[in-house]
Amino acid sequence: MIIGGSVASYLIKRERLNIVSKILSFFERDHHMQNFPGRGILFFTIGAFICFIFFEPYLAYAGILILSVGDAFTNIIGRHFGKIKTKLNPHKYIEGTIVGILVSIPIAFYFVPNLFAAISAACVAMILEMPHIKILGLEIDDNLLIPVGASFTLSLFV
Numbered sequence: 001m002i003i004g005g006s007v008a009s010y011l012i013k014r015e016r017l018n019i020v021s022k023i024l025s026f027f028e029r030d031h032h033m034q035n036f037p038g039r040g041i042l043f044f045t046i047g048a049f050i051c052f053i054f055f056e057p058y059l060a061y062a063g064i065l066i067l068s069v070g071d072a073f074t075n076i077i078g079r080h081f082g083k084i085k086t087k088l089n090p091h092k093y094i095e096g097t098i099v100g101i102l103v104s105i106p107i108a109f110y111f112v113p114n115l116f117a118a119i120s121a122a123c124v125a126m127i128l129e130m131p132h133i134k135i136l137g138l139e140i141d142d143n144l145l146i147p148v149g150a151s152f153t154l155s156l157f158v
Contacts, residue, residue: 055152059154059155063121064147066121067125069104070101070126074092079096102122105119108122117153117156120153120157
């Protein structure tokens, strides 16, 4: 999967997969389309895979849904309505983070009916969404961090 994603990314970057490139441009940030097209999808898949390896399926589903819904809302709300930038990342907005937390709480609560656990997982996930984290010079994508962080946090309460 990683090899296939890397080959597709290379071909998109070289404009040999124009249709895929056009579809991907709706979901990827501009700088990722230039440097590593498909990066978000690849890290989403790796994050989901890690969740299923280390956590019970219901916790993995919770983490993946928090990523899918909460992260989407942080981006949409922050990009279109955000006014207050976060100190962790000048490209992210507090308004988006707050809405991301609010929409993630019911998702987490559905899988682990403990309100404190749901609030904790939503907060951890959306805080992990904010910073640019680099390890050994490589940027760790939030699509990897969010589901793992949310699933791990929920696992502390079960």
